[in-house]
Amino acid sequence: MQIQFNNMIYTLLFIVFVIFVCYAFYVMKPKKVGKVPKHWHAILMQNVLFYKKLSQTKQAVFRKRMMLFLSEIHIEGVQTEIEELDRILIASSGVIPVFGFSNWSYNNLSGILVYPDSFNADLQFSDRDENKRILGMVGTGRFENQMILSKKAIRLAFNNKTDKHNTPVHEFVHLLDKMDGETDGIPAFFIGKEYIAPWLALMHKEMEAINKDASDIRKYGGTSEIEFFAVASEYFFERPKLFKQKHPDLYRMLSECFQQTSN
Numbered sequence: 001m002q003i004q005f006n007n008m009i010y011t012l013l014f015i016v017f018v019i020f021v022c023y024a025f026y027v028m029k030p031k032k033v034g035k036v037p038k039h040w041h042a043i044l045m046q047n048v049l050f051y052k053k054l055s056q057t058k059q060a061v062f063r064k065r066m067m068l069f070l071s072e073i074h075i076e077g078v079q080t081e082i083e084e085l086d087r088i089l090i091a092s093s094g095v096i097p098v099f100g101f102s103n104w105s106y107n108n109l110s111g112i113l114v115y116p117d118s119f120n121a122d123l124q125f126s127d128r129d130e131n132k133r134i135l136g137m138v139g140t141g142r143f144e145n146q147m148i149l150s151k152k153a154i155r156l157a158f159n160n161k162t163d164k165h166n167t168p169v170h171e172f173v174h175l176l177d178k179m180d181g182e183t184d185g186i187p188a189f190f191i192g193k194e195y196i197a198p199w200l201a202l203m204h205k206e207m208e209a210i211n212k213d214a215s216d217i218r219k220y221g222g223t224s225e226i227e228f229f230a231v232a233s234e235y236f237f238e239r240p241k242l243f244k245q246k247h248p249d250l251y252r253m254l255s256e257c258f259q260q261t262s263n
């Protein structure tokens, strides 16, 4: 009787052990990244200028990085349907600013909520509300680790290829700014400590030019250091050649920061 009882305990322990090992394997196994659908290349070529300008080899890397992004970040539509094109454009916006880093996961982002249109500070988007001017934002508090984007702004960001404006890229740059623990317009996580003072000096000079109407950087960039970093980065990724020509110092600084150049 005693022997049988011991056997039972060993069997139970063995079963628990097997379950634990299976679970550990499940948790540690890299997340399954789906295969890139073949037709995405054509959609990307048509819609994403950044992708179009990459070499074929880099385009393949870009597509893989998009799939990785989509396997890690949950995208949900709020009273709007998420179409394939939205997923492609959102994933592209997430990959563009970090394409210079061989491996990247947004560990400060778990999900993206997509609203049909612009919204107000309380995340309402009623047609009667005149204050619904927000096109995208990085969530805080209850929405920590979330990003909220307007579907209209996502589409518009890639429709117009000459406007130096891209709302989703703008929001992803805010997330990168936040990597060092503070959203302050100083990408301390990416630039060496010795670059912080030159970055501040350059930023203030450029912001002054914006506020004196003497710059082609979007006006919103002159409102705060946080917005300057995001707005200048949009321009950097949307129109790199023009940006390099008009703002060579800033171009060098951002190339260093994002580990990317247009050449």
Ligand SMILES: [Zn+2]
Binding pocket: 170, 174, 226, 227, 230
């Ligand atoms: Zn912003």
